[in-house]
Each structure stands twice: as C-alpha cells, then as structure tokens.
Amino acid sequence: MIALLRRDLMLAFRAGGGFGLGLAFFLIVTVLVPFSVGPQSELLSTIAPGVLWLGALLACLLSLDRLLALDFEDGTLDLLATAPLPLEAALSVKALSHWLTTGLPLVLAAPVLGLMLNLAPSGFMWLIASLALGTPALSVIGTFGAALTVGIKRGGLLMSLLVLPLYVPTLIFGAEAARRGAMGLDPGTPLTLLAGITLGTIALMPFASAAVLRMTLR
Amino acid sequence: MIALLRRDLMLAFRAGGGFGLGLAFFLIVTVLVPFSVGPQSELLSTIAPGVLWLGALLACLLSLDRLLALDFEDGTLDLLATAPLPLEAALSVKALSHWLTTGLPLVLAAPVLGLMLNLAPSGFMWLIASLALGTPALSVIGTFGAALTVGIKRGGLLMSLLVLPLYVPTLIFGAEAARRGAMGLDPGTPLTLLAGITLGTIALMPFASAAVLRMTLR
C-alpha cells in the first residue's frame, strides 16, 4: 500500500507535473471569472468564496479523469485486482494520493486567489478551513465516479455528469461556511455538517468504489 | 473528408451519447453556481451572462479532451497522417464535428439556463448571438490545444492549461457582448470583434494545428 502511494505520487510529479496542473486550472478559472462577469470589485468580493469553492471543485473533478483510466488502459488494474491487496485499500490509497496531489495544493493556494478576487479579510481562515475539510470528500466521491466509468471510452465527461450531483451537499456546506466566514457570521454549523459528510464518505465510499470496480473489471 | 465527419458524428452518438454530455456538463456548472454563490436572484442575474459564457467554455474544453487523444491511442492518427487527405482538412473536419456535437447544443440550451439564472429578458437574444458567433472559435482553438497535447498521458489537464489563455479574448468579447445585451446597451462592437476572432481562427488555426500535430506524431 505504501508502494502504491509512493508510485502514484511519483507518477503525479513526473507525468508533466500532474500535480501542478490541478492548481493551474484552479488559478485560470479564478482568473477567467473577472473577465466573464466584469471587474467590479464589490461584485467580485461578494461572489469570491463561492467562485473559489466552485473552482476548487472543478479542478478536483478534472484531475479525477485519469485517476483510474490510465491504470486500466495499461493493464495495471487487472494486475492489482489479482494482487494480495484488498481493492478497498488500493482505492483508498488512490483517493489519498489524489487528495495529496490536488486537494492539498488547492487548499494552500486558495488564499492567494482569494486576494485576487477581493475576498473579505475575515473570510480567509474559514475559506481554508472549509476547503481543508471538504476536499477529501471530493477525492473520495470522485474515486467512486472514476471506478464507475473505468473502461468507458470518453468516460471523462460521463464521469463529470455522474459525480457533480454527488458533489452538491459538499459544495453547499463548504461554500456556505466560506460565505458566512467572509460575512463575519458564524460558520460553525455548516462546517460541522461538512465534517460529517467527509467522515461518512471516507468511511463508506471505498466499499462502494471497490464493489463497482470489481464489476467493471469483469 | 465527409467520411471522417460522418465517422466522428457516428462515434459521438454511439459512445454513450458523447454529444449530450457536453450539454449536461454545461447544465451542471450553471446549476452549481447558485449553490456556491448563494441563491439571491439579483446577484445571479448580474453574473448570469458571464457564468453562462464561462460554463459554455468549460463544457467545450472538457469535451476537447479526447478529440484527438482517442484517435492517437488506437493509431488512427498515424494512419490518417499517411492518408491522401491534407492534415489541415482533417483537423478542420474534426473541429467542425466538435462544434456540431458540443458548441451547437450549448447555443441552443443557453436560453433555458438563462432562465434559471434570472437573465434579463433583453439579454437572451444577444447571449445566443454571442455564443453562436463565439463557440466555433472555441472548437478551432481547442483543436490546436488537443494537437499540442496529443500523446501526453494525463494530457487533459495540461491541455486545459494551454488552451484557457487562448480562450481569453473570445471569452472577453463574448461575455462583454452578452453582458451589454442584458443591460440594454449596444453590443455591436464586442460582437464585431468576436466575429473577427472567429473568422481569423477558422482561417488560420488549422494550419497551426496540423503543423503541431506533425511534430507530435514524429
């Protein structure tokens, strides 16, 4: 399992910086927002927490695309399924490495992008907290989506379609917490709920993902 | 060439409705916006044109991912490059089929999504006009990006990174035209510029894409 984690991280760093790319996408989406909605700073500062959450979510989603697809194409998944490693564990490791290479950098980069969108000063802490709490859930749910669409050519877009509705609760609570934080209100309730979702998905989703993966490999 | 177009369209329809999926993604992004920025209808109506343009752009981008990648993986591109068909023409056809399966449906769906974001009534016509004028440029530029990243594993994210900056002028003029239309101002100038960009890219980009593709295939 540590071997798998190390390999995935190594691949992420080597394969054209797979790990900077989620970040770059986040950056670009955030930069495109002023171009599309116009440059008024009060407007931007109102929508900043939401845009940052949405950008982070999309960056996660895009990098999920090949989380399992590459391993499927070159036969690694077939071999892993016959290896003495429970598939649940392997998929948890995959989700973890996805979070380390995508979610974590997003969390760290968010404050900088917050500056660009005029995020209220009080909002930074809660934005980071909500992202740190929420992005693991995004990775775990995403792994489920990736397992569902493994082996389907052009699966990327289908996966987005399947995964995005599953992201809704996480997004609502996360963005709500960030928004309340930015407005100086108490973000306690949504944060707690967000933490609940994250813990729940981490505990349960790997089983669903492994079950689904066994079906698709068949 | 007609054979190529027909095949691409056929594949788009067969491969799990590759063609509805761009649309679905557009829908989903638009739906997620209120979840992230909050449900106030004046706020939504202010940002509606920009959000719709951004959503259309992202939907285009995601469906680009495998425009050439699949053909590369199974060797079709190698074979096409040795076929008696200029690569420029082949790539133009690819861009056209991408537009037909992604851009066109987006244009048609935009008004419905406009309703959901409380777009001002005066804005609908100009939103559609700007999308209809702008999305072909997105497809053509995207083909260039796809050609650049063909053969790179995990190319999807890298491609987004390369293509998004190229999309900026189109996005600026397109969103500006839609925004002015929604506010009841005259969108003539940005629309003209948008048309200029589209015509220019359609005329010139295929040559760049073909040149790049020849290099990557080498």
Next chain:
Amino acid sequence: MTLSIQNLAVARGGVPVLGNVSFAIAPGQALILRGPNGAGKTTLLRTIAGLQKPLSGVIEGADETIAYAGHADGLKAMLSVAENLQFWAQVFGHSDIEAALAAYQLGPLIDRLAGTLSAGQKRRLGLARLMVTGRRVWVLDEPTVSLDADAVAMFAAAVTAHLGAGGMALIATHIDLGLNAQTFDITPYRATADTRSGASDEAFL
C-alpha cells in the same frame, strides 16, 4: 498444490464461449493452451486468474497463487525499468528484483523510462514482472508477442526454472516456445447448446 479445473464454462460479453473444460496442472508442470483466434483462450485465462466469474464449474487451487500476464503489460511509461519492477515486487511483498533483471537481460536498460523501450523490450519487462510476484502459478496470454528468438529463449529458460522450483504455468500461445510441456487444445470445447447453461442471458431464451 495442484491447480485443477473441472467442467468450467466461461462467457465473454454475456455469450458462452467454452463449456465443459477440465484439466489439472501439478507442481512442476506447464500446460500450453492452443486454439484458433477467437476460440476463447483469453477468456479462459481471465476466468482462471479470477478477473471474471465462470458461468459454472469449479476452479481449485487458484486463490492468491496466480500471477497473470495478459495482452497489456501494466507498465508505467513515466517510471524507469527498475521502478516499475520494484513497484510490483512491493505490491506482492517482495523486494529483490535482481534475479528478474538478470533473467531477461534488462541490466543495461535499468534506468530507461519504460515508455522509451521498444515493443520487445517492453514485453521482456512485462515478463520479468512475473518473477517478482513470488506467485506459484503463472497464467500467461501470448507471452512471446514481439519477442525475438533470443528473448523467447530467455522466456523458455525462465519458465523452466520456475517449473524446476515447483511452480506451474498455463500458457496460451500460437507459436512454438521450445518448452517441454503438454498441450491442451480448446477447440473441441467450444460452447454448444447443452454446455451453455448458466449464461447471463439464458433467462431470455
């Protein structure tokens, strides 16, 4: 322990392909699977390796003992030869990759990224992977594709050594490998009406 297959029926894409297949492989033995294209060799091997369920029949002695090598090699283009091997060794709880490197003369290529190998070199690396799994049963689907004569000899030597150490091998191939082993032709086992029971679409007939 013996690998034994009894009355196995297998399907591909929901369609029964083979029925009533039975054979056994004892430690130290190899079995060469033969049959024309589309006969169902790949399907049979994937079933035995546990990648798909049989329609009916029994597979004994296959739990956690099988190392499978199919048409794809499970190599990462962006990892070096040594890193690829090491990864699979660790997954299977081993660490020594020297023997495998030596058996397929991969020494000179050790630091090359797997993506830059030629077709035959890639395949050699894929076969070397088998040796680091420590598994007793090798289930191989056309292992010598794109190998040259020297490399086929390396493969034969590796299999012979594996059998000598009490291992087993089940190999589907169209060419002569120069192995001292029995042959099993699956052509007669093509699924017929009476051996087709259990197909997933049986209920619709």
Next chain:
Amino acid sequence: MTLSIQNLAVARGGVPVLGNVSFAIAPGQALILRGPNGAGKTTLLRTIAGLQKPLSGVIEGADETIAYAGHADGLKAMLSVAENLQFWAQVFGHSDIEAALAAYQLGPLIDRLAGTLSAGQKRRLGLARLMVTGRRVWVLDEPTVSLDADAVAMFAAAVTAHLGAGGMALIATHIDLGLNAQTFDITPYRATADTRSGASDEAFL
C-alpha cells in the same frame, strides 16, 4: 516505381538508432526486415512511412504510395467491422470492401463491434484495412502478432496477391511468414559514432 532507400540514418527520442541503411524494393517484390528487439525496425519503418523525419539520407518513391500498419490497428471499438473498413476505404477514395473481407474471412464478423473482437480477430481486421487503401507499398510492423496459423496463411496469401498485382511490401517480423522474399538484417547498421551525424543534439557535441 521502385522504393529506394539510400544511406538512411534514423533516430528515436533524439538518439540515432540506425545509420547508412540502403536498399531498394522493386514492384512485385517484398523485403523482410529482421533484427533483434530494440534494433530499430519500428523506427526505420515509421521513417519510411513518413511519420518521422530521417536524420540524413534519401527515401525515394514513398510519396502517397505507402500504407502503414504499426503496433496499433487504428480501429474504433464502437464501430462495426464493416464500418471500420468502410471508413478507411473512403478516406483513401475507394468503396469496395468485399475483397478485403473475403481475404481475411471477416464475413461472419461483419456486424460485430470492433471492440468485441478477440486479439487475433482485431489484427485480421487491421490487416484487411491495407487492402482497401489501394496503396502500392505496404509497410508492416510485426503484422502477424497474435494471429493463429490459418490467419498467418491468409496474410501470406494476401501479400502474395498484392505482389502479384505489382505491389511492394516491407515487413518487419521475428517469425517465419512463409513468404517468398528476400531478407534484410538491420543489425549491422546499428548507429556508430561516425554514422551519427545529423542527430538533433549534434550541435552540442
């Protein structure tokens, strides 16, 4: 017209692989390329097919006359056998796929999606593609991978017929195809210091 190669030097990944290669193929002739794994056969064939540039040397008679078949078959999993062939026929400005279907006995599979074929059936379809291109020079990289004996015979017959009609063929392979053709071993042409001129990194030497 003759396909003639003079003093060709080719590189892969920026590294010179072969130098000073010269040969010619006249209409009606085939040439079998041999060489151990990693010798540079694939690289040479891709260069001749025009998919990459030679470092130096001349290739004559290759413009718009070559049909290339490499390790990948260029098949779409979601199109049927007939649709796949038709597509390639149309790209090359032809429309008749009957002869190709017959030559590789693909008739019974005609309505199957290419993605559901077995490895050997896929390859047969990939080879049938050559016949609908109408091109005079076939450049083939290990064409018989995963074919059974019958299918290899079909391939040999197809090549013989192609040669009989004035076509040419250049085939890299490790196994015996049963073709009546000359053999060209590329081992002696491995790039050496003096044949390496023209490499992309020459300027740094």
Next chain:
Amino acid sequence: MSLWEYANPVKFLGLSARVQPYLWAAAAICVVVGLTWGFFATPDDYRQGSTVKIIYLHVPAALMAINAWFMMLVTSLIWLIRRHHVSALAAKAAAPVGLTMTLIALVTGAIWGQPMWGTWWAWDPRLTSFLILFLFYLGYIALWEAVEDPDTAADLTSVLCLVGSVFAILSRYAVNFWNQGLHQGTSVPVATGGRTVADVFWYPLLISMVGFGLLFLSLVLYRTGTEIRLRRTRALLARSRKDV
C-alpha cells in the same frame, strides 16, 4: 408458486401482455377524466385565478417523478440481491419515464411560477432538489447507455441508484439548510391523512394522480417488455452467430 416465478422474462411477457390492455385503458380514462374535469369544470381560485388548473398536471407529475426513482431503487436492490433480470430491466425502463415526469413537473412549475412569484425560476429548496433529481436521472440513463455489457450495466446503474439515493437525501437536507423557499409545503400529508385543498379541486386532482400512476405503470410494463425483447434478440443473435 412464489411471486418470483414472474421474474422469468418470458413468463413476465405473458403476464404483462394480459394485464396491459386493462391498465392502459384505466390510465387513459383516469388521465382524460382528471384533466378534463380539472381544466373545464373547476372554478378559479380566488388568489391564483385560473392558474390553479396547472395543479392537475404539476402535482401528479411531481409525485410520479419521486415514486419512479423510488421504484428504481427497489428494483435495483432486487437485482443486486436476487439477480432477476426483469427487475434490472424494469429499472432501466422506468428511468426515461421518471425523467419525463420530472421535466413535466419542472416545466409546469416554471410556467406557474411566472404569474405567482413573478419569476420562472427561483432557487427554492423544493425546486432545486427536483433539479438535482433531474440530474440523477440524466446520469443514470447516460450510464446505462455507455456500458456495453448489459449485466455490468445493470450492476453499475444499481449501485449508482443506491449511492445516488443517499446523496439525493443529503442534498435535500443541504438545500433546505441553504435557502428558505417560496414553494408551499405539502398540502396532502400522507401520514396524517388531513388535507388543505378544497373538495372541488381535490377530486379531479385525485383522479389525475391515480391516472398518472396508472400511466406510469403501463409505460413501465410496456417498456420492460421492449427491453426484454431487445435482450432476447441479442441473446438469439449471439447464439446464431456461434452456430455459424
């Protein structure tokens, strides 16, 4: 004879062929009576004017949209546990019907919203969660389409339906938390049995709800039969191919 006997596809075809004519007739009668009664023979509401007439479409469609998903959930579970093909195919057959019902509820709701709330669409929890349901239907159908092997497709979509249901409930809760809405609460609480709709509106509404339910049932039975025939065609084709 156990109920599961009817899970045999061919038996199912026979049985459903026998009941279908009655079902279709009953569905047609109820829908036509309910809607015409509602449209032609009910008074206007003192607040909403003639727009109350939309209720006879809106509420039954909304109900059936939810019930369809619930039915898919149950049949998916049956497939996962007992692997009865009819069950999986019924889920597949129900999805487009559910999608259409969702669409009708959304469209009539949107049209109703214009006069009542002055807007086509508001991010009200009820409406929003319906939109999410719509997305789930879309994803579910797309997954069925995309997977080649029918049994694998049935497996995958079943798990998706299960996981999706959990997340749909979560979303419902989240959406409520996120916005207090405009949409009125349920006025037909099933649990308590009381209701706040006046009788004049209630009877046609009831008939129309029954009609939509029957229509759904007929459609699903018919479509399941179609799916079974398609699978049978596929199976026979596969067999005949092998005999070549």
Next chain:
Amino acid sequence: MPELGKYATEVMAAYGASLLLLAGLVLLTLRKGRRARAELAKIEAQRRG
C-alpha cells in the same frame, strides 16, 4: 372552453407542454417497442426456418 382570464397563456402553455411531453414519451415508447417486436420476430422466424 372555460374562461381562463388573464392567465390563459400560462395555463394553455402548461397543458400544451405537458401533453406534448407525455405524447412524445408514449410515441417513442411505442415506436421502440414495435421495432423490438419486429426484429425479434425476424430473428425467431430465421431460427425456425
């Protein structure tokens, strides 16, 4: 025709759209069903004949 007052367009639109959707669904269902029936009949005839 009942008197629909100032909301005539809305009510008519709602009924029109819904009935259109329902009719479309029923028609598509019937068409697909008929095609499946025909195809199956063809195959079964071939098998017997």
